[in-house]
Amino acid sequence: MKHHDRNGAGALLFHGLFLAFILAPLVVVCLSAFTPDDFLTIPTRHFSLRWFIALWHSDDFNSAFKTSLWLGVLAATISSALALPTALGLVRYRFAGRDAINAFVLSPLMIPPVVLGIAFLRFFTLVNISGSFASLVACHVLLIFPYALRLIMAALTGMAGDAEQAARSLGAGRWTTFRRVTLPMILPGLVGGWVLAFISSFDELTATIFVAAPATITLPVRIYMNMSETVDPTVAAVSTVLIALVLVVMVFLDRIYGLNKVLVGSH
Template sequence: MKQFSPGWTLIRIYTILVYVFMFAPIVVVIVLAFNPKQFGIFPMEGVSLRWFVKLAQNESIIDAFKNSLVLGSLTAVISTGIGILAALAFIRFEFPGKNTLNTMLLSPIMIPEVVLGVALLLFLRFLQQPKSFVLLLIGHVVLTLPYVLLIVQARLVGIKKEYEEAAKSLGANAFETFREVTFPLLLPAILAGALFAFTISFDDITATLFWATAQNQTVPVKIFSMLRNSISPEINALGAVMIVLTVTTPLLAGYLSRKFSKIKD
């Protein structure tokens, strides 16, 4: 007979309370997004898409959403491209200062975003360069590149070098070997890294507050500015959309990674 353990029972209760504390506000935001009334009340008096319709008619929010999509897409493409090349260099080649350079590229993970945001802003002030979309893009690439690099490196370590050597022995050059052998095997990690980079860029606010301009506001920055003025039910609808995007994108990344891994294996 299994003995009763008060200690494990307390741990389970504590764990459940932690999850409730973490996810209850998210559930409340999603539920209130369908509230037909101006103010949130429970129980709700029906369900309505009123605030989603009003959100779609808000031009400033739509512009911020477009900025976030463009910024996230460009960040994912640039970070993934640099991450692939850097991972190949660090895993497949030996050169002086390799470990130092690798550590430098991964260091943004260990540095608080506030410090990165202020540092890049002060550096551009020193160069007498104004804030712009390019600055925003550079900052997001710096933030997301370490994650792409780690994911691609982890996959590349598991790919045997003999596959590439066999292709070269059959007459393929370096580019053909990468295109026909290395790239297909790396594809799951590349897709996962790109989607994670997009998610991090789309969802970032801490560093983006230092880099964004009035013309280049992203959705998180727009939500923050709206909360400073007043609490509108549109924020609940916008928050629900953000939650769906930021949750489904990593799930999609994991699904595609597993699917392509099975195909290649």
């Protein structure tokens, strides 16, 4: 029987073309950010930092970036704090209605964001907090909660229970066992869940449009508004900065925890 070489020339060519297909749009956007012209185009004469300087001095984009940053940090922290005990209950215990609860807490993944956005708008209007930053945080916590939950559950599922049992047999209480054994073992999954939740919050657009007010406009909403009004390389400059920030975060996580552990969510 003839065996196909997974590292052969054909396989390497296919993976190279696939990688180029994935990265080509990002490369085009990043190159367009350095254009000296007033419209989106790849620079052919010389590179310019004109649009990065314009972005630096743009109050609208700076305010939207700060809003998205704080919103993502708060929403990811709250959702991770809620997801941790939820994951412990769903993974460690078997009880009636467990599958129904699991499906319920993951249901935001199955509901279109536009439907959730309309529902949030109606609810927040009824309770008289529409347009506030608190309503935006509550909306994002619900939207990103399943992402944090899934990675923490994966970390708990992949963790061997022998260490916990050994700690309990040596006299450690539940809190001591959790703090000194369980938490360190699932920390990569917890960090990965927080990062994924933060990115999902930072990137959320559809539901945010319904909930945000002029004083709480996030960066994705500001980009959408800018593209609706005009077509200039400012959006490309914003995208380039965000791509660079994501790369920095990925390198940092790889240095601290190992990126494979963070993404898989377990040791």
